[in-house]
Amino acid sequence: EYKGEKEEEPIKIAVVGRPNVGKSSLVNFFLGEERVIVSEVSGTTRDAIDTRLKVDGKDYILIDTAGIRKKGKVEYGVEKFSVDRSIKAIRRADVVLLMTDAVEGTTDQDKKIGNIIIDAGKAVIMPVNKWDLVESKTSTTVNEVSKKIRNEAPHLDFAPILFISAKTGQRMNKIFPNIREVYEFSRKEIATSLLNRVINEAYALNPAPSEKGKRLKIYYSTQAGVAPPVFILFVNDKKLLSQSYERYLEKKLREAFGFVGVPIRLIVRERSEKG
Structure with a gap:
């Protein structure tokens, strides 16, 4: 416990990843939860809208929620992936959620985004979305897929992996405790x-x-x-x-x-x- 502790700053979160990994589903899941108190705040860029959340009494800011939820070509359901926008969000964030797709696995683009996060010195969590679509899961599937991700992205071997489904809500309750944990580690001071x-x-x-x-x-x-x-x-x-x-x-x-x-x-x- 710290003496005279100031009011905590909200933890700023960037949600990044390739098109169609489910970034907007994840954001919509959080914004639709009853325990989440939502208010929109203007971001630093003209068209960025951030969303302020209160989860379990703690404050968070989701960066550029408007950009995440905006679809590129609606008729094809393709999200326009803007590297520039992601980089800006990463730079502003305290914690980055690097979302990947459980069915497609880790791609070169995921690794490149990982490098951007590391270069920016940000805390990072890897939610692997669409876990509900992985067929014939056994008791060893989580370990096998974790190992595969570690082999494919060794530079991110320090990042916690969470197997989630933004659609069904599976393990979504683990995200905010993980965000707090990595945030606290990023600010840890060693004697x-x-x-x-x-x-x-x-x-x-x-x-x-x-x-x-x-x-x-x-x-x-x-x-x-x-x-x-x-x-x-x-x-x-x-x-x-x-x-x-x-x-x-x-x-x-x-x-x-x-x-x-x-x-x-x-x-x-x-x-x-x-x-």
Whole structure:
């Protein structure tokens, strides 16, 4: 509990994904729920209408609901997918729902949108919609499909996957608790002493491989920002930190502190041993 806690800002949510994955169905489901109190507010762009929601006493803003619900060619039922509009929504959001289609699986376009979300440093959840249309499900289907998504989009392996149906309402009640969880992780601050202990233990467990007789040394680590969490590592030589070792350190940070649904930034700086 924080002393003198200010009134919470509403969590801003962007719903993005390919055409026809069910973005408007998801938004309409939320707006039609009895426990949701809805009010429309003007967004930052001239034609964007945001919707303010209150769910279980907490405030949220759904970004650009008018854009999500607008159909491109109504006669064919095709949603006009605007990358530009999605990028704007992602930039304004605290949490992004990257919707995919359970029947079609993960596509290149989904992965590209994933990259945009990571580059923007936003918390992300992956609702897999139309789960009701997946035939012959068994007790292992969820694990099998989760594994497939992880293999196809390894860069999003930190994002929670939710198998939902905006049509039937299946698991839709899980979305807002997940939004709150990833939002809180995106703003988590780690005490410097604890951070250094975790990094030092990770290094002791698995020291960085030496290159041409030189080995990476990590002198000190500190957190420099939140949303996304940014960590600075002070080292002897930046060139000695390989991508795979960076991934290892990120994995250890996630094991220690969670950071579910949140991209982590590691910044490496050189300094002499004497500091």
